[in-house]
Amino acid sequence: MTHSEEDYIKAIYHLGGTENKRVSTNAIAEQMETKASSVTDMIRKLSEKEYVSYKKYQGVSLTDNGEKKALSIVRKHRLWEVFLVDKLDFSWDEVHEIAEQLEHIKSEKLIDSLDKHLGCPKFDPHGDPIPSKSGELTKTTKKLLNEVELNQTGICVGVKDSSAPFLKFLDKHGIALGDKITVLDKEDFDGSLQININDKSILISHQIASNLYVRCD
Amino acid sequence: MTHSEEDYIKAIYHLGGTENKRVSTNAIAEQMETKASSVTDMIRKLSEKEYVSYKKYQGVSLTDNGEKKALSIVRKHRLWEVFLVDKLDFSWDEVHEIAEQLEHIKSEKLIDSLDKHLGCPKFDPHGDPIPSKSGELTKTTKKLLNEVELNQTGICVGVKDSSAPFLKFLDKHGIALGDKITVLDKEDFDGSLQININDKSILISHQIASNLYVRCD
DNA sequence: ATATATTTTTAGATTTGTCTAAAAATAAAG
DNA sequence: CTTTATTTTTAGACAAATCTAAAAATATAT
Structure with missing residues (x-):
C-alpha cells in the first residue's frame, strides 16, 4: 500500500466515511x-483494491478492510504522538x-x-483514543468543559482555540494538559464555572470553558 | 529533497564517492x-542541484553540499538504529x-x-560512528578481532558472518555485543587467540576471531 | 418542470522515477 | 593500433500521482 493511498484512506476515515456513511469527492x-x-x-484504484466501496457520483465509504487499514494508520499516528510528547518532550x-x-x-514489530515502550497508552496527547492492535476504539467522548455536568470530573486533553493568547492564559492560571478538573458550580448568569484544579478552586469564564476539551471516562 | 534522491546520495557516500574519488554509474x-x-x-538531477559533480562517462563524486547531506542522512539512520536497540529492545x-x-x-528538532534522549551516542549498534550534527565523524577503525594487537582491548561491535550457527556459538560462549575483549595471547601455530572477556579467559579459533568486529578507541 | 448552479467525472497533459533496447564512448586484448 | 568487450548514455515507453479544462450527472431554485 502506497504512502498516498494511505493518506486517502485516512482522510476518508476522518470524514466519517465508514459504516454506510458515504463521503463526497469534494470533501476528500x-x-x-x-x-x-x-x-x-485514486478512489478508482482504492475501489479496485477493495478498500472502499464506490459508486459513480455517489461518493465512497470504507469497506471493512479499508476501515481496518485506517484504524491501523490512526493507531500508528497516535502512538508516535505519545512518543514525541512523553519521550522527546x-x-x-x-x-x-x-x-x-x-x-x-x-x-509491525516496531509498532x-x-x-509496549510507551506503556500501552489508551489516549494520545490530544485526548483522542488510540485504536488497539485489533482495531478496537475506546469510545469516550471528549467534550468542551462547559458541557461537563455539575460535580463531574474530567481530564484536560486539549484546546479548541490554540492561539498564543489563550495558551498564555492557561499557562498563567496553571491549567495544563493532563490536569484533573472538577466542575464545582455553574453560574446561570454568565455561564462562568467554578472549578477545582490542582487542589485549588478557581472561577473561569464561559469563553474559557468553551475552548477547553476534557475527557470524562 | 526527495526520498529517492536521498537514497542515491547515501549510496554514493557509502561507495566512497567523496574527497575527489569518483564512483561509477554501474557501482551505484x-x-x-x-x-x-x-x-x-538521477545523477543528472543531483548534478543540477549541485549535490554531486558529474562528468559524462567519468562517474560522480559528492560536492561539499552533497557530503553534508549524506552525513545528515547517515546520522539519522544510525541514531534510529540506537533507538531501536536501546529503547525498543x-x-x-x-x-x-x-x-x-x-x-x-x-x-531537525526530532533528530x-x-x-539527547539517547544520550548523544557516538556509535551505532554495529559499532559505526554517528556523525555529529555539524557533520563530524569520530574516526575510529572497526577491525576484525584477529587483527587486534597483543594486550590491546576492544569492544565487540559486530560480526562479519551473521549466520545462525555463528551467532549461536557466540551466545553459547557468552560473547555478546558491547563486551570488552582483551587479546592475551596469539598462537602462531593455528592463529587461535587467548582472550579475556567478562573476567574469564577463553581460547577461540582463528575462524571465530576473523568473523568478530571490535572497536579499539 | 425547466433553467441554472454545483458536483463529479473524463480526457489529455505533466512530473518523477523507473525500465528496455539501441547507440556512443571508453577500456581491454590481441 | 585495430578489434572486441564493457560501460555509460540516449531515446522512447511506462506507471503513479497529479493537474487543467471540458463534459456529464446531480442538485437547486424559481
Whole structure:
C-alpha cells in the first residue's frame, strides 16, 4: 500500500466515511488539499483494491478492510504522538506534522514494541483514543468543559482555540494538559464555572470553558 | 529533497564517492539494485542541484553540499538504529531495514531531541560512528578481532558472518555485543587467540576471531 | 418542470522515477 | 593500433500521482 493511498484512506476515515456513511469527492479533495479529479482517480484504484466501496457520483465509504487499514494508520499516528510528547518532550501542539510522516513507517514489530515502550497508552496527547492492535476504539467522548455536568470530573486533553493568547492564559492560571478538573458550580448568569484544579478552586469564564476539551471516562 | 534522491546520495557516500574519488554509474546501480540508465538520469538531477559533480562517462563524486547531506542522512539512520536497540529492545541485526525508512523523516528538532534522549551516542549498534550534527565523524577503525594487537582491548561491535550457527556459538560462549575483549595471547601455530572477556579467559579459533568486529578507541 | 448552479467525472497533459533496447564512448586484448 | 568487450548514455515507453479544462450527472431554485 502506497504512502498516498494511505493518506486517502485516512482522510476518508476522518470524514466519517465508514459504516454506510458515504463521503463526497469534494470533501476528500478539500481535506487533502488536492483537486476533485485526482480524488476520483485514486478512489478508482482504492475501489479496485477493495478498500472502499464506490459508486459513480455517489461518493465512497470504507469497506471493512479499508476501515481496518485506517484504524491501523490512526493507531500508528497516535502512538508516535505519545512518543514525541512523553519521550522527546515535544509539546502536544507540535507533533502532528511529524506523526504524519512517522505513521507511514512499515513494521509491525516496531509498532508493537513502541506500544509496549510507551506503556500501552489508551489516549494520545490530544485526548483522542488510540485504536488497539485489533482495531478496537475506546469510545469516550471528549467534550468542551462547559458541557461537563455539575460535580463531574474530567481530564484536560486539549484546546479548541490554540492561539498564543489563550495558551498564555492557561499557562498563567496553571491549567495544563493532563490536569484533573472538577466542575464545582455553574453560574446561570454568565455561564462562568467554578472549578477545582490542582487542589485549588478557581472561577473561569464561559469563553474559557468553551475552548477547553476534557475527557470524562 | 526527495526520498529517492536521498537514497542515491547515501549510496554514493557509502561507495566512497567523496574527497575527489569518483564512483561509477554501474557501482551505484548495483548498490541500489536498479539499472544503470536510471542512475544516469538521477545523477543528472543531483548534478543540477549541485549535490554531486558529474562528468559524462567519468562517474560522480559528492560536492561539499552533497557530503553534508549524506552525513545528515547517515546520522539519522544510525541514531534510529540506537533507538531501536536501546529503547525498543530490537537486536542489532534487525534494525537496518526499519532505520532505512526512518532516516527519511524530516524534522531537525526530532533528530536533536532523539539524540539527547539517547544520550548523544557516538556509535551505532554495529559499532559505526554517528556523525555529529555539524557533520563530524569520530574516526575510529572497526577491525576484525584477529587483527587486534597483543594486550590491546576492544569492544565487540559486530560480526562479519551473521549466520545462525555463528551467532549461536557466540551466545553459547557468552560473547555478546558491547563486551570488552582483551587479546592475551596469539598462537602462531593455528592463529587461535587467548582472550579475556567478562573476567574469564577463553581460547577461540582463528575462524571465530576473523568473523568478530571490535572497536579499539 | 425547466433553467441554472454545483458536483463529479473524463480526457489529455505533466512530473518523477523507473525500465528496455539501441547507440556512443571508453577500456581491454590481441 | 585495430578489434572486441564493457560501460555509460540516449531515446522512447511506462506507471503513479497529479493537474487543467471540458463534459456529464446531480442538485437547486424559481
